[in-house]
Amino acid sequence: MTEQPPVSRTLRQAEARKRHAQPPDARTYAVARLCMRTLFKVCVGPTVLGLEHVPRTGPLLIVANHLSYLEPPLLTALLPRRITYLALHELFEVPWLAPVLRLLGALPVKRGGARDLDALRAALTLLDRGHAVAIFPEGQRSIRPGLLHANPGISLLATRSNAPILPVAVTGTEWLQSPRRFITARRHTRVQVTIGPPFRPEIAAGRPDHQLVADQIMLHIASILPPRYQGAYRTRNVERGTRNGGM
Numbered sequence: 001m002t003e004q005p006p007v008s009r010t011l012r013q014a015e016a017r018k019r020h021a022q023p024p025d026a027r028t029y030a031v032a033r034l035c036m037r038t039l040f041k042v043c044v045g046p047t048v049l050g051l052e053h054v055p056r057t058g059p060l061l062i063v064a065n066h067l068s069y070l071e072p073p074l075l076t077a078l079l080p081r082r083i084t085y086l087a088l089h090e091l092f093e094v095p096w097l098a099p100v101l102r103l104l105g106a107l108p109v110k111r112g113g114a115r116d117l118d119a120l121r122a123a124l125t126l127l128d129r130g131h132a133v134a135i136f137p138e139g140q141r142s143i144r145p146g147l148l149h150a151n152p153g154i155s156l157l158a159t160r161s162n163a164p165i166l167p168v169a170v171t172g173t174e175w176l177q178s179p180r181r182f183i184t185a186r187r188h189t190r191v192q193v194t195i196g197p198p199f200r201p202e203i204a205a206g207r208p209d210h211q212l213v214a215d216q217i218m219l220h221i222a223s224i225l226p227p228r229y230q231g232a233y234r235t236r237n238v239e240r241g242t243r244n245g246g247m
Contacts (some may be wrong), residue, residue, distance in 0.1 A: 008193075010102045011092040017107060018118050021125035023084050024105020032103040037077040042186040044176070048078045050195030054166065056080060059127040060198070061157055064168035065221055065229070066136035067145045068177060069097060071170055072104055078193055079168075081132040086119060086138075091166075111139065120156060127161040137218060146231020151217045155201075155210035157181040158217065164198035167220040171229055194224045 018126050039048055054060075062083060064071060072085050085106040092098050109119035123133045130245045139151040158165060172191035185191065201216045215233070222233035 004102065006048065006099045007093055007095055008145075010098040010156060011089075011108060014092060014101065014108050015118075016231075017105065018122045019100055020106075021122040021129075023126055023131050024082060026082060029082050033076050036073045040074060040077045043183050044189070045190050045240060046078065046191040046193060048170075048193045048195070050197075051078075051080070053197045054079055055083065055164065056199060057130065058163065059164055059169040060132040061161060061163045062134035062166045062168060063137050063154065063221060064130060064134065064136050064143050065147055065169060065170055065189065065215055065225065067174040068141060070134065070176055070182075072106065072134070073100060074170065074191070074193065076104060077169065079132075079195075083132045083134045083148070084126055086123060086133065086135045095221075103168050120153075122159055124161055126161045127157070132233045137214060137221075142231065142235035143174075144231060146214045146229055147218060147222055147225070147233045149232050150214035152210035152214045154217055155208065155213035156179045158201055158213060159203055159210075160209050162200065164200060165220070165222060165232065166198045166240060167196040167216060167217070169194040169196070169229070171226060196220060 050135055060081065062075070062079070064075065072087070073106050076083060085101075086109045087101055087106040088108050090109040107119060107122055110116040123135070126133050134155065135154060135210055137150040137154040138148040139153075142148050154197065170191075170193050175189045176191070177183055181189070199220060200212050203213060218233050224232040227234055
């Protein structure tokens with residue numbers, strides 16, 4: 001019998017965890033978090049604001065902008081929760097990235113996540129059990145680096161779980177796309193993570209407008225980003241959006 005290559009084996013194991021709604025192994029995650037915290041502290045020196053907003057227990061849906069592949073390890077290093085990430089299925093096929101996703105216990109989600117019922121069920125089950133789940137609502141990296149329009153799939157998680165949503169804004173990681181830039185980041189790049197207060201979106205009676213809910217969630221992220229990072233959500237609605245749906 002031919003042995004599967006490591007990347008294929010990692011994806012197969014991740015799919016199994018998804019079907020059984022398994023969070024990352026606590027011990028493995030703790031070791032990965034310590035390593036990543038040390039690496040980021042030595043090479044990057046990120047600034048983090050708003051840690052007091054992170055609930056230490058209970059269900060939590062974490063939403064963040066997505067500038068590079070560094071956001072999951074960065075949030076792992078800085079946030080005091082064991083987080084299950086929903087990552088695009090294709091990322092598990094990247095040889096150097098697959099081992100990182102395995103250490104983080106990430107679950108694969110097919111592009112257009114609202115149609116990946118296994119991923120949706122897994123996330124809802126984990127939230128129902130009181131775990132923290134993280135998702136990048138744009139569904140892809142923003143190269144500009146302004147925010148892209150949200151995938152409405154985030155609304156399904158928000159409306160069906162009713163878990164508090166924690167908005168996280170990341171800046172600076174778009175410049176760290178090569179190992180050399182990462183290692184020398186302290187000299188030329190300021191990476192900052194800003195955490196806003198948790199909220200629940202306002203949902204009208206009847207069948208929810210999922211794109212409207214997704215946009216409302218993105219407005220909360222935009223409100224804690226500098227204007228040049230707000231992209232599609234750089235509008236007069238940003239301030240109004242942060243007033244709606246607060247906990």
